[in-house]
Amino acid sequence: MTSTDVRKDAEDSGPSGYAAARLRLLTEGARSGPPRRAALAELTDEWLTGLFTAASEGLQGLRGVSLVAVGGYGRGELSPRSDLDLLLLHDGSDSAAVAALADRLWYPVWDLGLALDHSVRTQSEARKVSGEDLKVQLGLLDARHLAGDLGLTAGLRTAVLADWRNQAPKRLPELQELCAERAERQGELQYLLEPDLKEARGGLRDATALRAVAASWLADAPREGLTDARRRLLDVRDALHLTTGRATDRLALQEQDQVAAELGLLDADTLLRQVYEAARVVSYASDVTWREVGRVLRSRAVRPRLRAMLGGGKPVAERSPLAEGVVEQDGEVVLARAARPDRDPVLPLRAAAAAAQAGLPLSLHAVRRMAAAARPLPTPWPAEAREQLVTLLGSGSPTIEVWEALEAEGLITHFLPDWERVRCRPQRNAVHIWTVDRHLIETAVRASEFTRRVSRPDLLLVSALLHDIGKGWPGDHSVAGEIIAKDVAARIGFDRADVAVLATLVRHHLLLVDTATRRDLEDPATVRSVAEAVGTQSTLELLHALTESDALATGPAAWSTWRGSLVADLVKRVAAVLAGDAPEEPEAAAPTAEQERLAIEAFRTGGPVLSLRAQTEAPADASPEESPSPDAGEPEPLGVELLIAVPDQPGVLPAVAGVLAMHRLTVRTAELRALDLPDGVEGAVLLLDWRVAAEYGSLPQAARLRADLVRALDGSLDIAGRLAERDAAYPRRRGVVAPPARVTVHPAASRQATVIEVRAQDAPGLLHRIGRALEEAGVRVRSMHVSTLGSNAVDAFYVTSRKGAPLPGDEASTVARKLEEMIRAS
Numbered sequence: 001m002t003s004t005d006v007r008k009d010a011e012d013s014g015p016s017g018y019a020a021a022r023l024r025l026l027t028e029g030a031r032s033g034p035p036r037r038a039a040l041a042e043l044t045d046e047w048l049t050g051l052f053t054a055a056s057e058g059l060q061g062l063r064g065v066s067l068v069a070v071g072g073y074g075r076g077e078l079s080p081r082s083d084l085d086l087l088l089l090h091d092g093s094d095s096a097a098v099a100a101l102a103d104r105l106w107y108p109v110w111d112l113g114l115a116l117d118h119s120v121r122t123q124s125e126a127r128k129v130s131g132e133d134l135k136v137q138l139g140l141l142d143a144r145h146l147a148g149d150l151g152l153t154a155g156l157r158t159a160v161l162a163d164w165r166n167q168a169p170k171r172l173p174e175l176q177e178l179c180a181e182r183a184e185r186q187g188e189l190q191y192l193l194e195p196d197l198k199e200a201r202g203g204l205r206d207a208t209a210l211r212a213v214a215a216s217w218l219a220d221a222p223r224e225g226l227t228d229a230r231r232r233l234l235d236v237r238d239a240l241h242l243t244t245g246r247a248t249d250r251l252a253l254q255e256q257d258q259v260a261a262e263l264g265l266l267d268a269d270t271l272l273r274q275v276y277e278a279a280r281v282v283s284y285a286s287d288v289t290w291r292e293v294g295r296v297l298r299s300r301a302v303r304p305r306l307r308a309m310l311g312g313g314k315p316v317a318e319r320s321p322l323a324e325g326v327v328e329q330d331g332e333v334v335l336a337r338a339a340r341p342d343r344d345p346v347l348p349l350r351a352a353a354a355a356a357q358a359g360l361p362l363s364l365h366a367v368r369r370m371a372a373a374a375r376p377l378p379t380p381w382p383a384e385a386r387e388q389l390v391t392l393l394g395s396g397s398p399t400i401e402v403w404e405a406l407e408a409e410g411l412i413t414h415f416l417p418d419w420e421r422v423r424c425r426p427q428r429n430a431v432h433i434w435t436v437d438r439h440l441i442e443t444a445v446r447a448s449e450f451t452r453r454v455s456r457p458d459l460l461l462v463s464a465l466l467h468d469i470g471k472g473w474p475g476d477h478s479v480a481g482e483i484i485a486k487d488v489a490a491r492i493g494f495d496r497a498d499v500a501v502l503a504t505l506v507r508h509h510l511l512l513v514d515t516a517t518r519r520d521l522e523d524p525a526t527v528r529s530v531a532e533a534v535g536t537q538s539t540l541e542l543l544h545a546l547t548e549s550d551a552l553a554t555g556p557a558a559w560s561t562w563r564g565s566l567v568a569d570l571v572k573r574v575a576a577v578l579a580g581d582a583p584e585e586p587e588a589a590a591p592t593a594e595q596e597r598l599a600i601e602a603f604r605t606g607g608p609v610l611s612l613r614a615q616t617e618a619p620a621d622a623s624p625e626e627s628p629s630p631d632a633g634e635p636e637p638l639g640v641e642l643l644i645a646v647p648d649q650p651g652v653l654p655a656v657a658g659v660l661a662m663h664r665l666t667v668r669t670a671e672l673r674a675l676d677l678p679d680g681v682e683g684a685v686l687l688l689d690w691r692v693a694a695e696y697g698s699l700p701q702a703a704r705l706r707a708d709l710v711r712a713l714d715g716s717l718d719i720a721g722r723l724a725e726r727d728a729a730y731p732r733r734r735g736v737v738a739p740p741a742r743v744t745v746h747p748a749a750s751r752q753a754t755v756i757e758v759r760a761q762d763a764p765g766l767l768h769r770i771g772r773a774l775e776e777a778g779v780r781v782r783s784m785h786v787s788t789l790g791s792n793a794v795d796a797f798y799v800t801s802r803k804g805a806p807l808p809g810d811e812a813s814t815v816a817r818k819l820e821e822m823i824r825a826s
Contacts, residue, residue, distance in 0.1 A: 018047040019112055026080050026242065032263075033235050041076040044084065045069075045146055048105070052147035055104035064091030065098060066148030067105070068156070071117070074142035079238045081247035083115040085139060089152055092122045115247060123156050127163060134174055137164060138212050161215065168216035169297055176290050179209055189279035191434050193272075193426065197237050198249040202279030204233055206286050219292040221285045222364060229281035236275055239263050251275070269426055276424040276435060284408045287401070288364045295330060322354040332363040341373040348374060348411050349388035355402045356395035362405045371409035380493035386458075389415075389492065393444040393461040394451055403441050418484050421472025433555040436471045442553035443467065443546075450545040459498060460542050462489065463505040464549050470506070482507035501539055505546055508533050512547045516566035518757060518785055518796040521573060523750045530570065531577040540578060544571045562669070591675055591687070595643065599675050599685040602645035608709045610644040612702050640699060642692050646713070648674060648684040653781055654771030655712035656688055658719030661765040662708065662726075663700045665692040670767070670786035720772075723765045743820040745812045753782045753798035754807040756816055760823050762793040773822045774799065777815045779807065 021043055025031070031039065052067045071085035072078070088105065090098045102120050109116045121129065130137035140160045145153035164171065183201035190202050198204045207230045210221040237249060239262035244255055251259065256268035265271050319327040325339035325347050333355035341347050348370045355362045377385055392399060406412050413420045422436040434442055447464040451457035466488060470481025485506040489499040511533055519526045534540045547567060551559035591599065594611070602609040642660075646652050653672060660667060668691045675687040692699075711717035741760035749755040758770060767786065774781060779799040786795045799815070801807060807815065 018043070032238065034231060037077050037079065037234065037238070040078040040080075041073065044073070044078060048084075048086075049147040051105055051108055052101075055101050056148075058104075059097045059101055062094060062097045062101065064093050064149055064152060065089065065101065066150065066152045067146040068153050069144045069146050070142060071139040072142075074139070074144040076144070077234060079234065080241035081115070081245075082241075083117045083247070084109060085117045086119075086146075087126065087140075087143070088118070088120040089126065089148075089156060090120070090122060091149075091152065123152070123159060126156060127159055130160060131163065131167070134171060134178060137171070138175075138208065141212055141215055164212070165216055165218075168218045169300065172213065172216060172218060172293050173297070175209055175212060176293070179206060179286070179290075188283065190276040190283060190424070191438060193428065194250060194252050195275065195279075196250045197233055197240070197275070200279070202283035202286070204230070204237070204249075206282050207233070210282070210285055210289055213289055213293060218296055219289055221289040225281045226285050229278035232274060232278040233282075235263065236271070269428075272426040273424045276426065280404075280408070280424065284404060287361075287404075291332075291361060295332075322358060323350050326351045326354045328358065328360060329363075331360065332366075333358065333360050334363040334366045335369060341370045342375065345375040345377050346382065346385045346388060348406065349385055349392065349415070352402050352406055353388040353391040353395070356392050356398045359398045362402055364405075367405050367409045367411070371411050371414075374411060374414050377415065379491050381491065383493060386493045390458045390461055393465055394448045394457065396448045397445055399445055399448075400438075400441055407437075416488065418469055418472070418488060422469060425472060427471075431555050431557050434553070436468055439553055440465055440468055443549050446549035446552045447545060450549060454541050454545050455538055456498075456501075456542065459501055459505070460545050460549075462492075462494075463502050463509070463542065463546050466502065467506050467509040467546060467550060478507050478510065501542070504533075504535065504539055505543055508543060509546055509550055512543060512567050512570060513551060513563065514794075516570040517563060518794055519749060519755070520783055520785065520796075520798055521566075521570055523752065525748065525750050527570070527573045527577055529748065530574045534574065534578070537575060537578050540571060540574055544568075595645070595675065595687055598643060598645035599677060599687065602647055602685050603677060606647060608644055608646045608706055608713065610642060610702055610706055610709070612699065612705075613641050613643075640692055642688075642690045642705075644688040644690070644709070645675070646686050646688070646709075648686050649713070651713065651775055652686050652688070653784075654768050654775060655709060655719070656690075657771050658723070658765065658768035659705060659708045659712050659717075660690075660692060661768050662719060662722055663705065664764070665694060665699070667692055667767055667786060670784060672781055673783045719768060723768070727764075741820055741823040743816045743823070745809075745816050747809060747812070750798060750806075752806070753800050754812045756797045756799055756812065756819070758793070758795045758797070758819065758823070760793050766793055766823070767795070769822065769826055770795065770797075770819065773819050774815070777818060778802065779815060780804070 022040070025036065025039055025043060028036075048067060056062055056065070066089045068074075068087040068089050069085065070087050072082055073085045086105075088098065088102050098120060102118075106116060106118055119126075126136075126140065130140050137160070140156070141164060143153065143157050143160065179201075182199055182205060186196050186200040186203075188202060189195045189197070189200035192200060196203065207226070210226070214220045236251065236259065239259045240248060240251060240255060243258040243262055253268075256271055260266070260268050260271040263271065265274070319329045319334075319336075321327050321336070322333060325336050325344060327334060327336045333351060335341070335347075335351065339347060348367075351362065351366065351370065392402065395402075403412065407423070413423070419437065422440065425436040427434070427436060427439070432439060443464040444461055447460050451460060454460050463485075466481065466485045468477060468481065469484045469488070470477035470479065473480040473484075482503045486499055486503045489502045494502065511530060515521075515526060515530055521527065534543060544567065548559065548564065551563070598609045598611065644656060646656075657667070670688070670690040672686065672688050675685045677685060708717060712719055741758065743759075744757050746755040746757060760766060771781070774797065778801075780802055781797055782800050782804075783798045784796065786793070799807065806812075
């Protein structure tokens with residue numbers, strides 16, 4: 001649709017002509033992005049101008065009135081479902097005629113179903129409201145004349161801009177606070193899986209705020225890349241409006257593939273990465289701009305006093321040396337006057353390390369100057385460059401802001417080209433709260449807290465930076481990451497032995513937590529396999545610290561004192577093996593007094609016996625040194641410990657799991673083992689030691705659980721039917737499309753049993769269905785280790801034949817395949 005077509009269609013100022021032209025414009029595939037937004041604004045301008053002219057003709061003598069577009073419409077940025085922000089401005093001479101004109105303007109807009117944000121004011125009223133309401137003032141900064149008295153509109157624009165500039169020292173801190181509150185409420189656009197393109201930090205609201213700061217003449221935003229970033233976010237919002245047919249700014253998961261297709265992108269991940277890159281540009285520009293606003297306002301506040309003290313002379317900014325070629329000036333890190341970035345390739349790392357150590361931001365001018373003159377470092381890096389990188393990584397939380405400044409100007413990929421593949425890469429895992437690159441920096445920040453725990457803190461910090469670097473490549477990221485880590489470590493100057501350690505750390509960064517939470521630590525084969533993979537005590541020490549740093553940097557669901565205690569237990573056992581103390585074959589653990597009491601009572605009554613008690617994540621047998629100190633706050637609650645003793649019989653696992661699912665109890669951890677009775681008592685009892693929590697509401701009474709368990713074991717309670725009825729009554733909401741379940745056999749993980757591991761999306765009744773499938777397969781669960789990580793269930797089952805022997809390889813594979821098919825079909 002050409003401009004001529006727009007004018008021709010708009011000649012009919014009635015709703016039908018505009019509606020048809022609008023529909024044709026939005027469904028036209030040849031035009032998108034800024035041209036379509038401008039054409040839609042032009043079409044709407046023509047229509048509203050026609051409405052205004054027609055309405056005014058019926059009101060004889062009406063003067064001193066104009067129609068003004070404000071906000072996004074004032075900027076000419078109309079998305080398919082944008083509101084029309086309109087102001088009917090008048091001089092106050094004929095209020096009745098203005099009210100009649102307003103009705104003739106607003107009703108046709110409403111009749112078309114368009115969202116309308118409207119107001120009717122005089123210039124003085126508009127200025128008064130804008131002085132009281134910051135959002136109104138921001139909208140008026142983009143006021144644009146549509147129809148009527150042009151002088152009236154021009155007068156308002158001049159007055160509003162003058163007010164804004166005069167009030168900037170007061171209004172800009174208010175605007176900054178408004179942006180901060182919104183960021184706290186909506187989160188950061190560059191990390192969210194379902195971001196709000198407008199309200200989240202780094203979104204369109206922040207881009208508009210930067211325009212307002214520039215209009216104040218007090219400070220200006222870095223302009224490089226900002227226009228493109230803003231355009232990209234607007235393009236995504238346009239596509240979102242078209243695919244959903246709604247005025248929404250939230251990029252929901254279920255819409256992302258369609259939005260990507262509308263924009264001609266490969267897939268939803270490509271879409272998110274582009275959104276994240278744009279948001280990062282806006283966020284960085286915001287950080288720099290608000291820092292400059294603060295500097296200017298502080299300078300204005302102290303300048304009168306300094307002038308009086310110095311006799312009216314201009315004060316000279318104080319410069320304090322930080323490192324060679326690097327100084328602090330006015331709260332920022334800048335380059336010394338004698339610095340030569342074109343001759344000093346280590347200078348960017350030295351400046352970054354100095355800034356992070358001092359807890360100061362890098363000056364935008366300094367970063368851009370270094371980026372423009374940056375020379376490649378020799379291979380391998382000189383020792384100073386490697387030391388400065390380690391210093392930067394070990395500086396704690398200030399590392400993040402400094403790293404982002406380097407990345408904004410391309411210096412990170414200049415030093416570490418492999419970084420490009422993980423930059424802004426989304427992680428479609430509910431456990432992760434960061435993109436891959438930010439997670440790596442967060443891990444280094446966490447690792448900086450553990451540098452006193454290890455003998456080689458440099459290897460810990462670099463392994464933290466590189467542990468997920470393989471996520472930019474296909475296949476197992478740990479395997480790919482090992483190869484990349486070898487190359488990077490050699491390039492930055494580590495010797496052959498250190499390169500091997502870093503490669504081992506990256507390859508096995510998930511080994512400890514996976515083994516501790518999914519394997520039987522009493523089994524010598526488990527401990528030996530970890531010892532063989534790790535190799536040395538010093539590597540084990542580093543891997544332990546890296547494991548905790550990685551988990552803490554992942555998100556709240558990835559680490560707890562319970563997981564920490566399991567990992568610590570495994571590390572202790574592996575350390576003993578590496579020291580030459582081979583683990584002995586396990587003996588049956590002696591039952592506690594309570595477990596023995598429950599077992600005897602279960603054997604005597606012939607039915608299940610259970611107990612419920614509050615439980616924290618500190619292990620019951622923790623030594624005083626391991627227990628949380630009084631100053632550490634309350635221990636983390638894990639829910640309730642549920643101990644169940646049942647005479648050994650088939651069907652116990654699915655029965656117990658099904659009853660808990662019926663009562664909406666979430667299983668956080670679960671263990672099952674056979675318990676030998678005391679001397680003189682013949683028979684065996686199964687002991688189940690589970691930690692559970694109510695999905696919502698309060699826990700059921702133990703008596704109710706026992707009654708339902710009795711019925712489940714004797715077959716009179718149809719658990720599967722009850723769960724199916726509940727699922728039908730409360731259908732699950734749409735959300736993340738989970739990857740398919742995966743069931744694997746680990747034949748070398750134990751000598752006493754076959755280990756079958758299940759990884760699946762956690763869901764009510766999942767453990768019940770798994771237990772029932774194992775029963776139907778004719779295998780016996782010797783022990784099990786169940787854990788959940790966010791929405792993911794990772795369960796390891798040590799199974800044997802009915803005679804107590806490990807399963808033959810082909811039989812184990814058959815059981816695993818059938819189990820996988822059952823989970824995927826349910």
